[in-house]
Amino acid sequence: MKAVVVGGGIAGLLAARVLSESHEVVVLERDKLSDEAEYRAGVPQGRHVHALLVRGGEIMEGLFPGLYDELVQAGAALIDAGEVRILNPLGWLASTDGTGMRLLSVSRPLLETWIRRRVTAKIVDGVHVTGLSFSGSTVDGVLTKDGRVDADLVVVATGRSSKLPEWLAEAGITTGEPEVVDSRTGYATRIHTAPEGFPALVAESLSAPDTPRGCAVMRIEGDRLMVTAQGSGGDHPPRDPDEYQVFLESLRGPIAELLRETEPLTPIYLFARTASRRNAFEAVENWPGGLVAVGDSVCAFNPVYGQGMTVAALEALLFRRHDDFTAKGCRDFQRKVAKAAQGSWLLSSNADQGWVEGGGKTGPLTRVFGWYMKKWQIAITRDSGLFVRFLRVLHMIDGPASLMNPVVFRRLAKYSRRDPRQERRPAGSNPR
Structure with a gap:
């Protein structure tokens, strides 16, 4: 055949x-x-x-035994998924002593x-x-x-x-x-030198409809940082270096400050077919x-x-x-x-409905799902157990049904009653 x-x-x-x-x-x-x-x-x-994602990496390692080791020898980073520092609209995600989930940082x-x-x-x-x-x-x-x-x-x-x-x-x-x-998301990416000790992956996530700007900084081979600025709802990061820097400085977290220790190595590349x-x-x-x-x-x-x-x-x-x-x-x-x-489509497409021109789908199921995910946004900034559960779904080890488990409903309700005001990291702080 x-x-x-x-x-x-x-x-x-x-x-x-x-x-x-x-x-x-x-x-x-x-x-x-x-x-x-x-x-x-x-x-x-x-x-x-x-x-x-962790599940994808596990499958690839199974298909190509030793792939992780080869990529690390070529300069990729292998870390615990819990080491990733992520700032969502309500604060930095909860810390954890280790999840046992191996995550590759690679171009x-x-x-x-x-x-x-x-x-x-x-x-x-x-x-x-x-x-x-x-x-x-x-x-x-x-x-x-x-x-x-x-x-x-x-x-x-x-x-x-x-x-x-x-x-x-x-x-x-x-x-x-x-x-x-169509969330009307655009990317602008530049490679920088990586200072010693810089974390493997730092991200600032987007959230419809009030947080259209974000960024992901990933350590890649060659002791370099790949810096991808992201903008949804048509608020795209620019190619001009000065305007790109202004965009980074407009973010809520310390990424622009951290990058002051680095040197740009490439032009800025754009992508918006997302x-x-x-x-x-x-x-x-x-x-x-x-x-x-x-x-x-x-x-x-x-x-x-x-x-x-x-x-x-x-x-x-x-x-x-x-x-x-x-x-x-x-x-x-x-x-x-x-x-x-199916599960990945459900999570990502529902998250993007808030960016769709005209409001996107507004049926009862979509609204309820969006409301429920807002509760998770609050909880994962405060509860390391719920954070790990969310990570397992994010990395496709567990299905989205894990987020609907009755066991977590009471814990989610507790956190949703708290004041969900945005937690900004002070300008001089560092997520390392």
Whole structure:
């Protein structure tokens, strides 16, 4: 059985890794690839902070034993998830003595390059896929600018700019309009030198509708800091260095002050294609055999939540438990993909509704969920036990249902009665 994976990013590489256990696999990537950890055009968000959630890291370590050690030797940081210092609109999140959850702090190019080196599938770069090849109602390959590549299974992992709906439409298969939640978030990122002792990850989170500005500072390889300023609701950080500095100084926490000890190493790079988009491929009745889609091709999240790589890892594992790629089997697979992304979509899309122009969805369920999450925002600044429970959901170790457990209701009510005034850290303070 031959599988062709279209797209050589994280989702495609992980799918190829698992499929290689039972298939001959070829990965087709449009970009020209380098053996070095370099930014590439096909991953425009690659210049910005990428959070690999704990669950995603665990899956990758399982697929590529020793990956953590290799990345640390290459300069990545490995820390306990409880060491991350996060300022939410109500204060610094509660401290903890350790969660046992290992978190990698690493740039996207380094992570992707090391995974690509470990994948045994054949990877062909510089290939521009233009469509799908059909035999009746079954996909039997892909079309490229240079010809055709045959396949028993085609896996589309072409990211948030995927042309899959258009390719299917050319065959008379209508996928419907995707569900879109656009928080109008923009990024501006610059690399700085890292002073000795600087924490691996410091973040200031956004929250609709009153806290549109935030930032994430991640230590990456080469003793450098990746500084990504974030602005939602259209309040985007600028490219001009002076205006960028003003934006950082407008934040509530001490990030601008901490960066005074550092030296900028790069220009400022912008990115604003952050809308969350979900395609209901599982609902397409005439979905063809021999075709499945994974990763951002199916469900692309607002990158600020760091869910995409971990959802892609969960989807890759589905190939171990699925061997039917008839039309019915492929529809079943897409239902499993939709289920793998469901919890992450619920959390991130509901959080972003407050940024949507016109108010977004305002149904009773959405309002109740938003109200409940505000209670959590208060509690995790004061209660280390609830903070760890929240972290486990944030890092996708536990499902969102853990936040609804009756055990926590009384504790949440206690904290929600307290005065939730914003706790600002004094200008001279340090989150280390």
